[in-house]
Amino acid sequence: MLEAPRERSNLFKKYQDIARLSKPNPLITKPIFCVMALKGTLAFALSTNWNNMEDLQNVWVKNKNQLKKPGFLSDLHNFDIRLVTPEQIKIVRSILNDGWMQQEMTTRHLGIAAESNFSL
Helix, strand or coil: CCCCHHHHHHHHHHHHHHHCCCCCCHHHHHHHHHHHHHHCCCCCCCCCCCCCHHHHHHHHHHHHHHHHCCHHHHHHHCCCHHHCCHHHHHHHHHHHCCHHHCHHHHHHCCCHHHHHHHCC
């Protein structure tokens, strides 16, 4: 079921708010990076260490403005999974390959919104 235009507009504003965070938690940025990698728009150095906070911050600074673009959500809505390449899957796996992104940690860490307030 499609969202009403007003609901979609409010959702877009929430994504814009995420882009304003200066140092968001990796539990916020890593899924966003994965989406961008699957879209083929993630800018990062090949030497990026996805477990290093400084590297994550550098990738965030390079990519956060994508969230402000009006086409970001509509691109996701129209995303064709058949276009995902093995290289994109490899990038996503490397981004998520750490203890913070494992199921146990994400279910324990329910205070993402509260922690995000500290990163403003």
